[in-house]
Amino acid sequence: MIAKPLSRTLVALTAAAAAAVFSACSSAATTSTTPVISVPSIFTTLDGPGGSPTTFNGLSNTNTIAGFTTNNGINSNFTRSSSGTFTPLNLGDPAGSANAVNNLGTVVGVANGNAFMLSGGKQTTLTPPGSSASVAFGINDLGTIVGQYTSGATSPGFVYANGTFTTINVPTAMQVFVQGINNNGLAIGFYSPDGTHQHGFTYNTKNQQLTLLPDPSTSRITTANPLVLTQFLGLNDYSEAVGYYQTQDGSQYGFVFNLATNVYSFVDDPNAAPVKGVQITQITGVSNTAQVTGFFIDANGVQHGFFATPAN
Numbered sequence: 001m002i003a004k005p006l007s008r009t010l011v012a013l014t015a016a017a018a019a020a021v022f023s024a025c026s027s028a029a030t031t032s033t034t035p036v037i038s039v040p041s042i043f044t045t046l047d048g049p050g051g052s053p054t055t056f057n058g059l060s061n062t063n064t065i066a067g068f069t070t071n072n073g074i075n076s077n078f079t080r081s082s083s084g085t086f087t088p089l090n091l092g093d094p095a096g097s098a099n100a101v102n103n104l105g106t107v108v109g110v111a112n113g114n115a116f117m118l119s120g121g122k123q124t125t126l127t128p129p130g131s132s133a134s135v136a137f138g139i140n141d142l143g144t145i146v147g148q149y150t151s152g153a154t155s156p157g158f159v160y161a162n163g164t165f166t167t168i169n170v171p172t173a174m175q176v177f178v179q180g181i182n183n184n185g186l187a188i189g190f191y192s193p194d195g196t197h198q199h200g201f202t203y204n205t206k207n208q209q210l211t212l213l214p215d216p217s218t219s220r221i222t223t224a225n226p227l228v229l230t231q232f233l234g235l236n237d238y239s240e241a242v243g244y245y246q247t248q249d250g251s252q253y254g255f256v257f258n259l260a261t262n263v264y265s266f267v268d269d270p271n272a273a274p275v276k277g278v279q280i281t282q283i284t285g286v287s288n289t290a291q292v293t294g295f296f297i298d299a300n301g302v303q304h305g306f307f308a309t310p311a312n
Contacts, residue, residue: 038312039310041311042311044306046080047305048076049069050076052302053303055067056295057284058098060101075097077096077097079101092123093112102139104119109135115136115147129165131151132150135148137189140183146159146160146178155176156168157177177189179231179233180285186202189203189232190232197229201232213230213232216230216255218264218266221245230244230245234284240256241256241258242255243284244283250278251277251278252279252280253266271298275297280296
């Protein structure tokens with residue numbers, strides 16, 4: 001059975017101790033000479049055609065969103081264009097999910113326990129060699145796909161390009177989740193050394209360099225409420241990555257991370273509110289124009305999607 005992907009779904013974990021903090025190695029990212037790194041501050045709440053709960057999973061560089069709404073345990077998947085047009089997706093699985101979309105409108109995700117690619121109305125199952133289950137999390141504009149698969153007792157990540165699967169492992173990791181890949185060939189994700197705690201990494205597909213990323217340090221992380229996990233869920237071509245971190249009380253807080261400087265900026269949807277002491281914002285995607293998407297839980301305990309942009 002595939003290890004359940006903790007990103008892009010609401011998760012409340014507890015742990016007895018804080019996660020270990022990894023020192024960052026030098027960045028292997030290829031960056032543009034005109035970086036647009038900026039922190040989003042203008043948030044718009046958006047729900048899918050089926051209403052709430054809405055999960056926004058990914059964002060293309062043309063600011064098209066991939067996601068789904070859930071009703072009675074059935075996911076209604078869609079893409080939403082930058083003009084606001086929703087296009088329904090039939091994945092052939094009521095539990096399937098659309099996880100990412102690129103500039104060409106190719107969608108990737110999981111359906112019937114396997115990763116898929118949906119392009120031009122044709123859905124293709126992606127099966128890493130030796131896998132019993134798989135899930136695709138990201139795709140760049142060149143058609144390179146990343147994700148995770150299960151083979152026996154192992155759960156490594158994968159990169160799929162030009163018809164070839166490449167397995168991605170992190171030393172000491174029990175599970176590896178490759179979540180996104182930019183047009184420079186830099187992949188990003190997170191891994192777990194013990195099945196509970198999680199930490200970020202990048203993988204340069206051009207030179208096979210693996211770089212461990214530092215965990216965040218904020219006033220919300222305390223001895224009484226330690227850090228449990230850090231999930232990096234997406235990145236653009238300008239060294240800007242996004243995701244969230246979770247503390248022991250189950251709260252999840254969004255962030256933007258500059259891969260070039262190893263600097264975090266912490267960003268929550270302004271409508272996110274504690275429910276029984278637990279607050280949720282996940283940032284799941286970022287475009288080359290610094291727009292981001294994700295979802296949050298409001299004061300009534302309802303999950304909504306959002307789209308956010310910098311003020312300038």
